[in-house]
Amino acid sequence: MTLALAAIAATSGGAVAQEEDLTVLPAPANDFQPELTAWGEPDFRGGWPIDHLNGRTPLQRAAEHGNRQLLTQDEYAARAEVVEALEQRYQNEDSSGTMGIGHWAEVAAANRRTSWITSPQDGQLPAFTAEGQRLSDAMRSTWVQGQEFNTWLDFDSWDRCISRGLPASMFPFMYNNGMRIFQSPGIVAIQMEMVHETRIIPTxxxxxxxxxxxxxxxxxxxxWEDHNTLVVETTNFKPGPSATNIGTTGSPRENKSPVSGQARLVERFHMTGPGQIIYEFTWTDPVVYTQPWSARLEWQRDDSYEIYEYACHEGNVQVRNFITASRAEREQAAAGAAGGSQ
Structure with missing residues (x-):
């Protein structure tokens, strides 16, 4: 049973689906008291991978779900069937002696969330400001279809194995979803498997x-707030049109989501049980978006999850290969055009 479904069952007293209010998420429980570290802070240390969230829940909500935060039982069953078929790809490839996306993309159990975005109410990213649209249009990335590659400036920070950025790094992707929290007196560190980055958060x-x-x-x-919540505020983001891509299911097409120097991220890590954290954030960037937007994800502890080396593009050759191939394609096209005109 998913966390969202379990929370609904616990708070509804077994109410049938048609009695649920699908437009709201259950309020996080606030009665859990985490153990304390030797220096007196709530102990969040351990493995918190988010691979269990990779069950086809989109960043942005489909229009047919309106303002509903949760799927109906029938919609949930339909999503579960889709996920089951995706999970079967691995076995299908093994039985046919092939290796493809089934061995590459991780799929987890379906859940009932209609979108990770909780605000605005329609579950959609806010509209760009005029400057935000200009920055988005200027973004260069391997996500952009039909783009030419001439220099390293035609690649975003994720392409170049520098950073997936924030808040993108806090969303699930098709692989490398490991998260691990470390603590020492006055410091919380969050190790992220993707790009092998570590966030350092002084407390x-x-x-x-x-x-x-x-x-x-x-x-x-x-x-630290109350007895079970870590609140984090992040500023000083590197601005520019190539700063980040969200890159999760249901992200904007081509993931052209720029960041400005005025961006601000406020996160809440709310521990509701020994193996559960409700993770919520609000992203505010008045240069890029017309209003703030928020998301919520339910984390599960898994201390057995191992994080291995993140090699990215081994040998540091892929940027060069993209440029070489792009130039060759253009030369070939030009030669064909010249031959056809004779």
Missing amino acids: DGRASIPAQIDQWLGESRGH
């Missing part, structure tokens, strides 16, 4: 760095 009250210093993952400051 000791230190001042932030100057606004002129920007970083791919921004600069984070955290504090």
Whole structure:
């Protein structure tokens, strides 16, 4: 049973599906008291991979679901069938002696969420501002269909194995969904399998760095709220049209989602049980979006999940190969056009 479904069952007293309010998510429980570290902070340490969220839930909500946060039971059953068919690809390839997307893409059990976005109410990313649209149009990336490649500037930060960025790194992808939390006095670190990055989050009250210093993952400051919640605020993001791609199911086409220097991310890691964290955030970027947007994901502990080397493009040759192939394609097309005109 998924976390969302279990929470509904627990709060509805076994109510049938038609009695559920599908437009709201269950409020996170607040009565769990995590164990404390030796220095007195809530202990969140351990493995929190998000591969279990890779069950076809889109970032943005399909129009037919309106303002509903949850699928009906029939819709959930239909999604489960789709996921089951996707899961079967691995076995199908093994039985036929082939290896393809079934061995590459990880698929998890379906859940009832209509979208990861919880606000705006329609589950859609807000509209771009005029400047946001300009920055999006200027983005260069391997996600963009039909694009020519001439220099390293034609690739985004994920293409170049630098960073998937934020908030993109906190969403599931088709592989490499490992997350692990480490703690020491005054510091929380979140290790992410994708691109093998580690977020460093001071919780000791230190001042932030100057606004002129920007970083791919921004600069984070955290504090503990109540007895079970880590609140993190991140600013100082590196601006530019190639800063990040969201890159999860249901992301905008071609994932052209720029970041400005005024972007601000506020996250809440709310532990509701020894193996559950409700992760929520709000992303505000007035240069790019006409309003803030928020998302919620339910994490599950899995200390057995192992994070291996993230090789990205081994040998550091793929950027060069893209450029070489793009130039060769254009030369071939030009030669064909010249031959046809004779």
